[in-house]
Every structure is written in structure tokens, then in C-alpha cells.
Amino acid sequence: MSASLPDLAVVYEHPEWFEPLFRALERHGVSYVKVPLAGSTFDPAASPAPATVVFSRVAMSSFLRDPEHPIFYAQSLFEHWQGLGTRVVNASALNIDTSKARQMSLIARLGLKGPATRVAHRQADIPAAAQGLRFPVLVKADIGGAGAGITRYETPEKLAEAAGEKWCPVGVNGISLIQEYAPRRDGKVTRVETLNGKYLYAIDIESPGDAFDLCPADACLVRPGAPTLTMTKAEPSAEIIAAVERIAVEGGLEVGGVEYLVDERDGSVLFYDINGLSNFVANPVQVLGFDPHDDLVEWLKTIIADEKAKRGGDLAA
Known part of the structure; x- marks a missing residue:
């Protein structure tokens, strides 16, 4: 060259x-x-x-x-x-980034906890896949981004109706995830960013209601219709940091983030999203103290x- x-x-x-x-x-x-x-x-x-x-x-x-x-x-x-x-x-991050199903499999394989999840590739199979899950449930597109394609269903009947009419979210690869909805403690999720397999920083993201579009970067926050987010520096426990670093290494993330929430019902830590693209937090010096x-x-x-x-x-x- x-x-x-x-x-x-x-x-x-x-x-x-x-x-x-x-x-x-x-x-x-x-x-x-x-x-x-x-x-x-x-x-x-x-x-x-x-x-x-x-x-x-x-x-x-x-x-x-x-x-x-x-x-x-x-x-x-x-x-x-x-x-x-x-x-x-x-x-190397694209394999895990392009499938929430693969993300949840990795989380489980590492002995970590995530929301109870089922995966389907036909809408007709979604109601049966949801059997045994606690309602409400979320249906997610396998390839998401910016909270796209996430819909909450309160009852098995509502889910069956949507699946029967083929209204449920489906990824661009034809795959859907059915996942137990977990209420967030204090209305927040935590995003932990890693670099070269090591902890870089973490932020708590609070959003109104059950908003799923939680992108924290400058360009995301100014989009029309984007939810109002409150972002503050977080200090996860050493145990959580170690878990995130394991996810990053095993998932091939050289630069990437992992999101988790604390389930309001029982206080368990649920890892639910792996991001192979890190849009760092807006106003990083103000929020984190460094860029x-x-x-x-x-x-x-x-x-x-x-x-x-x-x-x-x-x-x-």
C-alpha cells in the first residue's frame, strides 16, 4: 500500500x-x-x-x-x-451488534441475568413463545437502534391480536424478541461505556415514562420528537464493571457500551442491551469531568x- x-x-x-x-x-x-x-x-x-x-x-x-x-x-x-x-x-462488534437475540444469549452464557426473553421469526409463533412470561411484555426488533421497534403489550390477548394482524415489531432480518417488561428502579437505566475491553465511564439515563429512545449523544438529543433525557455520571459496583468488561471482551466490542437496569420488583440487575456503536454522552466534560x-x-x-x-x-x- x-x-x-x-x-x-x-x-x-x-x-x-x-x-x-x-x-x-x-x-x-x-x-x-x-x-x-x-x-x-x-x-x-x-x-x-x-x-x-x-x-x-x-x-x-x-x-x-x-x-x-x-x-x-x-x-x-x-x-x-x-x-x-x-x-x-x-x-468484530458487528456480529453481536446486529442481533439482540445473540446479545441475550451471550449475557446468559456468561452467567449474567437479563430479562426473560424468547425469540421468534414468524409472527404466528409470537403468542406461543410468550407463554410462561410475565405480562406486560415487550416485543423488540432483533436489529434495533434508538429504541426503534419496541412495543409493550399488557395481556396475552393483546399480543395475540397484534401477532394475528402482523402488527408486532419485526427486525430488518425478520426476527423478533418477546421479553418480560421490567420496571426500572428510580426510572433510570445505566449505560457503561468500554474501550479496549476496559471500563471507560458510566452514566445514569432518566427518561419520561417508558421511553426507549435513550441515545445520549449531542445529535440524538436535538432530533424532533426525541425524549427529554437526564444524564448523570454513575459509579457502578466493581462487580457490575467486571461483568460489563466480560461482555465487551466476549462480544468483540473494542469500543462499545452495555446497558442495564435494576428491576424495581426484586432489585436484580438486568443486562439488556449491547451497543457496538458508542455515541459518547453530550457535554462530556460537564457530565463526566473529561472527554x-x-x-x-x-x-x-x-x-x-x-x-x-x-x-x-x-x-x-
Whole structure:
């Protein structure tokens, strides 16, 4: 590859979400190129990566903004670049990020607790799958984002009616989750962000009523119709932090978050969402006392340096 390549390519779909990242890259003097997925094509027999290191910023909520979303395309593109020897940061998170069913399986496999969940791929099977669950239940699309496609059903009859009319939420991959609704203690959930498999920070997010759109980033908060969120720095227990770090490592999240709530009914900690795309909290210095984008960029710089050293060694050999 050419020595004149930029250090980093940031591959993304949302046109506004990553301005804080771009500003941090500029503060730290990293040469980078923006690669929006709109308009992207590639040649499987060619098409080298546009930079020494590629950073995936693919959002699962992209299907809400464009029916021709890049979720599955990005997986093929990143695998192509990886096959050519390019380091694609956080591509490993896409397998877990693209399926809430896989997320819940991972949580259970690690011996952690989540809301009781069933998975179906036909609407006709949803009522039977819900048998044995406590109502109300939530039906979720397997690929979500920004709380999309989450509907609450109070009774088995209401669920059966919706499934019979094919009104229940279905993911863009045709899969639905049926999940016991758990009331949040103090009306809040906690989002724990990780970097390179280690705890970075945590925030409590409080929302009005049962809002499920809990994206904490600047660009999310200004969207028309977005719920009013209150975000405060949180201090999870060492046990919860250790659990989140296990989820991050086993789920392949190099940069990502895990959300949990405390069930008001019995005080149990329920892990319910794994996010392979971290939109860091708005006003981070005010909320956290530091800007996590600086930590992210410093870590990316070490990866870039490692890749350059590796390529230099390959050339020398």
C-alpha cells in the first residue's frame, strides 16, 4: 500500500454524529479521512482500504433513516478489507451488534441475568413463545437502534391480536424478541461505556415514562420528537464493571457500551442491551469531568503506530 495513505479512515452512515470524534482527531494531529457509506461501492478483486487503519462507526439505527441502509453491506466491506490485511477497528462488534437475540444469549452464557426473553421469526409463533412470561411484555426488533421497534403489550390477548394482524415489531432480518417488561428502579437505566475491553465511564439515563429512545449523544438529543433525557455520571459496583468488561471482551466490542437496569420488583440487575456503536454522552466534560473522545483517539493512535511498525517490518523482510 502507498506510504501516503492517511493514518485513519472513519467509516460511518450518520452525517452528524461523529463531529466530536473528528474534532478530537484534529486536536491530536491524526491524519484521517471521512468515508460516508452513502455512495460507497467496492470491487471484491481490488478496492484497497482508504487508510492504514479503518474505524467502524456503523449504526444499527441506520435502517430508520434509509431503507437502503448499509448494515449488511458494511460487514462485507470490512471483511474484504480485513482479507487484504487491513486493521478494521470494531468490525468484530458487528456480529453481536446486529442481533439482540445473540446479545441475550451471550449475557446468559456468561452467567449474567437479563430479562426473560424468547425469540421468534414468524409472527404466528409470537403468542406461543410468550407463554410462561410475565405480562406486560415487550416485543423488540432483533436489529434495533434508538429504541426503534419496541412495543409493550399488557395481556396475552393483546399480543395475540397484534401477532394475528402482523402488527408486532419485526427486525430488518425478520426476527423478533418477546421479553418480560421490567420496571426500572428510580426510572433510570445505566449505560457503561468500554474501550479496549476496559471500563471507560458510566452514566445514569432518566427518561419520561417508558421511553426507549435513550441515545445520549449531542445529535440524538436535538432530533424532533426525541425524549427529554437526564444524564448523570454513575459509579457502578466493581462487580457490575467486571461483568460489563466480560461482555465487551466476549462480544468483540473494542469500543462499545452495555446497558442495564435494576428491576424495581426484586432489585436484580438486568443486562439488556449491547451497543457496538458508542455515541459518547453530550457535554462530556460537564457530565463526566473529561472527554472520552481523547481517550479513544489516544488508543487509536497506538493501533495506528502498531500497524505502521508491522508494515515497516513486512517491507524490511
